[in-house]
Amino acid sequence: MKALVLSGGAGTRLRPITHTSAKQLVPVGNKPVLFYGLEAIRDAGVVDVGIVVGETAPEVMVAVGDGSALGLRVTYIPQERPLGLAHAVLIAQEFLGDDPFVMYLGDNFLLGGIEDLVKQFDAGQSAAQILLTKVANPQQFGIAVLDENKKVRHLVEKPKQPPSDLALVGVYMFRDPIHQAVRAIQPSARGELEITDAIQWLIDQDFTVDSFMVTGYWKDTGKLDDMLECNRAVLAGLTSSYEPDRVVDSQIEGTLVQDESALIENTQIVGPVIIGRRVKIKDSVIGPNVSIADECEITHSSLRDSIVLGGTQIRGVRQIASSLIGKEAQVHGSQVDLGEVHLMIGDHSQVQIGVSGS
Secondary structure (H helix, E strand, C coil): CEEEEEECCCCHHHCCHHHCCCHHHCEECCEEHHHHHHHHHHHCCCCEEEEEECCCHHHHHHHHCCCHHHCCEEEEEECCCCCCHHHHHHHCHHHHCCCCEEEEECCEEECCCCHHHHHHHHHCCCCEEEEEEECCCHHHCEEEEECCCCEEEEEEECCCCCCCCEEEEEEEEECCHHHHHHHHCCCCCCCCCCHHHHHHHHHHCCCCEEEEECCCCEEECCCHHHHHHHHHHHHHCCCCECCHHHEECCEEECCEEECCCCEEECCEEECCEEECCCCEEECCEECCCEEECCCCEEECCEEECEEECCCCEEECCCCEECCEECCCCEEEECCCCCCCECCEECCCCEEEECCCCC
16 A cells, blocks of 8 residues: 655645745644654555655655655655646556555644554455544535445535535545546636545446544644644643753743753743753743744743744743744744734744834
């Protein structure tokens, strides 16, 4: 079995972060979202992975390399522009051959992995298997209709009047009939080859499409709120690990995961919090639900429910909350409490908040 991981797309809903970074590499719990999917694929026993890349290909290739650090063998498949999920299958046929494969959207986060899904698909004979989860807002998703045997009978993309509340999760299993399907369908109204149309073609041609219900946590990390929610989910599963000698005159409440090279001084930590390499934090309040990546410096500030990317400096800013701050940014304030500050700042930005005389 092989895997096809989609890591293209512009990530417009995460601007300005994605002006300079691939959306799949934005971290939750100090690890790129893409890596959670790759590790889930590996843990399910699949090691041959094709990664479909677009304009952010160089960054993805630097981060993942040949896959050996993750226990994978990676092949990169360039996609000139985003033309739909079925188009990704179309251009990957040489890599996939006739082998069954799992297709995993690189910006999806699925807690608990896909081992059971792969086992169920391996044990059956269906042409495809899709993951489904119940949602409160089915109008915003691709929706599946099942028969009494839980076989998929019909798919509808973002219906105004949903026939069910079962939304498609961004993980799919396919056998080789999918290659015929992606060649048979036509582009949708938005000019893309839709994977839902390809799966519907399989159904219409009397191929069996099974479903697998996801009962655990799943999220498409396309928006800021989704990223922060995933960060909370990851941090909730951590176990404390920190160096008492590197936590000076500070209070620790709840879970703290601290790299041994990080230094915390005169600071209150309200876990869960994760702190990366060579981070320096002084005279601050951090947490809950905060991820701070490598080589950041934070002084005279407070943060909660936020993600801070590597190399960033934050000084004198009170009550930063529900924020995503890009790499090597500088955020300065006057230490005046102006109430909660919500930020979404791109890489290398310089921001001043409430500075006297401004």
